[in-house]
Amino acid sequence: MRAIVTDIEGTTSSISFVADVLFPYARERLASYCAAHPEEVAPILAEVEAIEPGDPIATMTRWIDEDKKITPLKTLQGLIWDGGFRESAFKGHIYPDAVAGLRRWHAAGLKLYVFSSGSVAAQKLIFGFSEAGDLTPLFSGYFDTTTGPKREAVAYTRIAEAIGLPVADVLFLSDVSAETDAAKAAGMRALLIDRAGGPADIASFDDIHL
Known part of the structure; x- marks a missing residue:
């Protein structure tokens, strides 16, 4: 080996750390993060819309609730969590x-x-x-x-x-x-x-x- x-x-x-801490933190901040970082999230939102046409924020919110393992969602979650970790909101x-x-x-x-x-x-x-x-x-x-x-x-x-x-x-x-x-x-x-x-x-x- x-x-x-x-x-x-x-x-x-x-599992509870991810499901009960990280997921809700990102879910609550999806819309505000995207509004504050339009250029950064533009390709992510475009990828979401290519997968499922419609409001990408609503789509990703539903994906979080359904625990979907979809790459653009995971990318955006990582960006949002970055602030939480660096601000010591959680470890x-x-x-x-x-x-x-x-x-x-x-x-x-x-x-x-x-x-x-x-x-x-x-x-x-x-x-x-x-x-x-x-x-x-x-x-x-x-x-x-x-x-x-x-x-x-x-x-x-x-x-x-x-x-x-x-x-x-x-x-x-x-x-x-x-x-x-x-x-x-x-x-x-x-x-x-x-x-x-x-x-x-x-x-x-x-x-x-x-």
């Missing part, structure tokens, strides 16, 4: 066992990466402004939905190609079985985590023995 790729929501971080939640595991694997020489439906910018904010401090030095790279859908094997093939390792030398961690199944279909090792202790391969990073 030469590299580990981890999901965020439900894996390194609590990224990372489970203590995840912090310990990531530090241990990094010290052992393993390359660490993130693959999340949230934008790369948002990923860096969660780990850069975490409750455990700045964890970004532990990571060698980040991947989001621009790499490919998380439930399709091609995304994991592309990640292995991007980091320059045989796919079999990479371990993927996620709380979604469709994602671990897709990684395995690509030839990657994968472990399903269920932090509530339900049917899965592991319940925490402490259960991972490399």
Whole structure:
């Protein structure tokens, strides 16, 4: 094993932090942020309208409520969250066992990466402004939905190609079985985590023995 790729929501971080803190924060500020940054958001809004014609703000608000993993929405959420993290409105939640595991694997020489439906910018904010401090030095790279859908094997093939390792030398961690199944279909090792202790391969990073 030469590299580990981890999901965020439900894996390194609590689902409630994303669903109950980050999503509402962005939802409440969609319209005002777009009004204040018209040039910055213009291509994002155009992409939303290309996907679904109509009022892009209303569309993205509905997408948030439906937990849609759509790239332009994730890009805009990351831009909005940037202000919240930098103003200390919240800090990224990372489970203590995840912090310990990531530090241990990094010290052992393993390359660490993130693959999340949230934008790369948002990923860096969660780990850069975490409750455990700045964890970004532990990571060698980040991947989001621009790499490919998380439930399709091609995304994991592309990640292995991007980091320059045989796919079999990479371990993927996620709380979604469709994602671990897709990684395995690509030839990657994968472990399903269920932090509530339900049917899965592991319940925490402490259960991972490399």
